[in-house]
Amino acid sequence: MFLSKASLLILLRILTAAVHSKADVPLPPKPEPIDIIELPLPPVSDGSDGSCTTEIDPLGTGCILRHGGLIQSGSFLPDGKHVIASVNYTGAPDPESIYTGGQLILIKSDGTTFPSGSPFKCITCGIPQDNAVGRADILDYPQAFRDGKRILSGTSIIDCGKFDLSSDECVPESTYIYPIRWNTAVDGSGEGGVIRELRLHPDNMHIGFNSFTYTSGRLGQNGYVGRLQFNPSPTTGLPLAPRYDLVNVNILVADGTRNKTLVIEGNQIRVDPNAIVVGEFRGFSGSGKEATYIGYPRESSNIDVFAVDLTTGAVRRLTSHPEYCDPIDISADDEWIAIMDTRGTNRQMFMAGMRNIPPITDLVSSTAASSTRNNGGRRFFRPYLLDKYGDRGDYYGQLINAAGDGSPGSINDPQWNGRADPRFSFDTTQLVYWEALTVAPACGGNNPLPCPNSTEPGGRTERVMVAHFTSRKPVPLTDVEPLNDTIPWATPYEPGYVPMLYVPGGEYVMHGAVAGSAQITIVTDAERLIVESVAVKYDNFSDDGLTFLDGTENVTTHNPTPTLNEVDWYSNLVQTGQTNATKVTSPDGFHLSIDAMTNIFNANGTLSTMINGTLYTQPANGT
Numbered sequence: 001m002f003l004s005k006a007s008l009l010i011l012l013r014i015l016t017a018a019v020h021s022k023a024d025v026p027l028p029p030k031p032e033p034i035d036i037i038e039l040p041l042p043p044v045s046d047g048s049d050g051s052c053t054t055e056i057d058p059l060g061t062g063c064i065l066r067h068g069g070l071i072q073s074g075s076f077l078p079d080g081k082h083v084i085a086s087v088n089y090t091g092a093p094d095p096e097s098i099y100t101g102g103q104l105i106l107i108k109s110d111g112t113t114f115p116s117g118s119p120f121k122c123i124t125c126g127i128p129q130d131n132a133v134g135r136a137d138i139l140d141y142p143q144a145f146r147d148g149k150r151i152l153s154g155t156s157i158i159d160c161g162k163f164d165l166s167s168d169e170c171v172p173e174s175t176y177i178y179p180i181r182w183n184t185a186v187d188g189s190g191e192g193g194v195i196r197e198l199r200l201h202p203d204n205m206h207i208g209f210n211s212f213t214y215t216s217g218r219l220g221q222n223g224y225v226g227r228l229q230f231n232p233s234p235t236t237g238l239p240l241a242p243r244y245d246l247v248n249v250n251i252l253v254a255d256g257t258r259n260k261t262l263v264i265e266g267n268q269i270r271v272d273p274n275a276i277v278v279g280e281f282r283g284f285s286g287s288g289k290e291a292t293y294i295g296y297p298r299e300s301s302n303i304d305v306f307a308v309d310l311t312t313g314a315v316r317r318l319t320s321h322p323e324y325c326d327p328i329d330i331s332a333d334d335e336w337i338a339i340m341d342t343r344g345t346n347r348q349m350f351m352a353g354m355r356n357i358p359p360i361t362d363l364v365s366s367t368a369a370s371s372t373r374n375n376g377g378r379r380f381f382r383p384y385l386l387d388k389y390g391d392r393g394d395y396y397g398q399l400i401n402a403a404g405d406g407s408p409g410s411i412n413d414p415q416w417n418g419r420a421d422p423r424f425s426f427d428t429t430q431l432v433y434w435e436a437l438t439v440a441p442a443c444g445g446n447n448p449l450p451c452p453n454s455t456e457p458g459g460r461t462e463r464v465m466v467a468h469f470t471s472r473k474p475v476p477l478t479d480v481e482p483l484n485d486t487i488p489w490a491t492p493y494e495p496g497y498v499p500m501l502y503v504p505g506g507e508y509v510m511h512g513a514v515a516g517s518a519q520i521t522i523v524t525d526a527e528r529l530i531v532e533s534v535a536v537k538y539d540n541f542s543d544d545g546l547t548f549l550d551g552t553e554n555v556t557t558h559n560p561t562p563t564l565n566e567v568d569w570y571s572n573l574v575q576t577g578q579t580n581a582t583k584v585t586s587p588d589g590f591h592l593s594i595d596a597m598t599n600i601f602n603a604n605g606t607l608s609t610m611i612n613g614t615l616y617t618q619p620a621n622g623t
């Protein structure tokens, strides 16, 4: 057999690539033993005056709402014996009590109690007003600093000075709440930009966050990373009180060579797997070297989590299962990933089940593909454990809450839905996550699903669970290298910056890496700022030589309001080869109207996917 020099080189490259990837990415781990316990939560009352009686709350440490009483569980404290949670108090038997409204509490997670006899300690209750000027209502995503003395939550830093938060010395009078301000005004005035979903970098000096953008009436968002700088006496901007200013803010938008997944070159479009396109920032790895984010899809309608190295810009796709993934935590030693994912529920398979479709219609369909994951307040998330390399081959991780018989209130009761975020203990031996019970209108009334009765004390509709990885040894916490203020591939933020992601309309072609092609039509709005419609015709398109794609697909999206997506979708796709699959809409198309803030499924027409003879259909309206 004669091989040209070029073929030999290619062969060599394939062989070394195979050897290299085998050496780099080991076989997936075997499932490990997991014990799950439920943490206590304060007693519930209905919130009316006097409803938190001594009978319900004998210790007088406060009642929370039956529904919405637990707003969110957060991280462990560094000792691994306390979990921080955000709760909504209804009061206590003493009408003058400090247990009212949204507060942060510590929950003992080792079965012990505080000196009060209660497993709870409120951290933010009763803080003198002078210690908390500019206090914000929202205390979501509570995360402990490594010193055990401070918490990042909402847009605030809660600081107990020299005292451990769990110690008796940490009292309301010694606790301060400092707001975090992001200056977005050229003259430095005002309250600053709206920042959401803050995550603490493990160097405890930087944070990441998201902020919304609006382009031509369509909602978008960018991720950011900046440094916290304490400002004891600010002279500009609000509040004029001790606060943290965000400095050296980077926008997680890559430089020109890597800022788009779909790269346009003349009349050709190709997919750049190394592009950094942060749809939503989600957090940092344990060492803080990487940021995690929901990225522009790599495969059509398949929403995944990615990690990007904050220095080199190297991108890793952590999940690839067709179902929807979003909340994620990486253990402090970087070895483990915990996610909340709809995998295994078949929620998204009607839309995302067909693999290896290039992410082209996603220019207009990815918001809809994200929004169909919930039914309003009902998430379809379940917690999964993955090793540091993430999904690969047929490894899609270990279901963490697999124990139980599925009965009401059991560990794997499908009516208890996972919520954001799961968090590892700092020593990686535990994971805390929380769940919410399906409630009306996601059940009951016109909904075919009867509402489940809560089996929790007082009929509570949220619960906090801790998974113990019983075969693991605690991993000591190591020092973290401080993040460089400059993220070389990102965009430095300047007040007044207006983000712009411009994709020109026109006719394009994408060639399959192995065979075939796709003819693409992109239509923008009149101002040519946003894409409104994408149509694709596939002809024996194949990137891997294993599956081949034929047929047509087009999606058009209008936004009557920034968050409301009206989507007209036509698919007639056939995949052959290693997998036989179809993705088809009814002849009159699939028409979805969905608000990205409420996520209530409302469609006419059908979209369905058949994979190797298994049919996946869309949820019924309102379910």
Ligand SMILES: *[C@@H]1O[C@H](CO)[C@@H](O)[C@H](O)[C@H]1NC(C)=O
Residues within 6 Å of the ligand: 047, 065, 071, 088, 101, 102, 137, 138
């Ligand atoms: C607590 O519940 C009350 C009553 O439902 C509500 O008005 C308030 O917004 C809630 N607070 C938080 C922080 O969720």
Ligand SMILES: *[C@@H]1O[C@H](CO)[C@@H](O)[C@H](O)[C@H]1NC(C)=O
Residues within 6 Å of the ligand: 253, 254, 255, 256, 257, 259, 499, 500, 501, 502
């Ligand atoms: C992406 O890079 C190109 C080329 O440098 C530039 O024209 C475009 O504005 C960039 N987009 C964003 C959002 O930065």
Ligand SMILES: *[C@@H]1O[C@H](CO)[C@@H](O)[C@H](O)[C@H]1NC(C)=O
Residues within 6 Å of the ligand: 450, 451, 452, 453
């Ligand atoms: C919930 O409890 C009510 C009252 O006991 C009962 O009628 C209903 O059938 C229960 N629902 C379910 C789903 O078991």
Ligand SMILES: *[C@@H]1O[C@H](CO)[C@@H](O)[C@H](O)[C@H]1NC(C)=O
Residues within 6 Å of the ligand: 484, 485, 486, 488
């Ligand atoms: C931080 O970034 C700056 C600018 O890119 C660079 O000059 C410097 O060497 C970096 N420092 C470290 C410690 O990586």
Ligand SMILES: *[C@@H]1O[C@H](CO)[C@@H](O)[C@H](O)[C@H]1NC(C)=O
Residues within 6 Å of the ligand: 514, 515, 516, 540, 548
């Ligand atoms: C599709 O491409 C493959 C690989 O090049 C080729 O073997 C096959 O004949 C093509 N099929 C059609 C229908 O063109």
Ligand SMILES: *[C@@H]1O[C@H](CO)[C@@H](O)[C@H](O)[C@H]1NC(C)=O
Residues within 6 Å of the ligand: 533, 534, 535, 552, 553, 554, 556, 570
């Ligand atoms: C989408 O496809 C359908 C069915 O083939 C067709 O009727 C419609 O005109 C197409 N719409 C666009 C915007 O390409």
Ligand SMILES: *[C@@H]1O[C@H](CO)[C@@H](O)[C@H](O)[C@H]1NC(C)=O
Residues within 6 Å of the ligand: 577, 578, 579, 580, 612
């Ligand atoms: C796909 O369909 C072809 C033609 O019907 C059949 O020969 C082949 O066995 C099918 N492959 C799979 C994986 O089902």
Ligand SMILES: *[C@@H]1O[C@H](CO)[C@@H](O)[C@H](O)[C@H]1NC(C)=O
Residues within 6 Å of the ligand: 578, 579, 580, 611, 612
């Ligand atoms: C379809 O079946 C074939 C043959 O069993 C298998 O190799 C392939 O992985 C299946 N595809 C999917 C998406 O399950």
Ligand SMILES: *[C@@H]1O[C@H](CO)[C@@H](O)[C@H](O)[C@H]1NC(C)=O
Residues within 6 Å of the ligand: 566, 567, 591, 592, 593, 603, 604
């Ligand atoms: C189908 O849904 C679209 C988009 O929500 C809507 O404009 C249209 O009126 C609906 N048609 C019918 C027959 O319900």
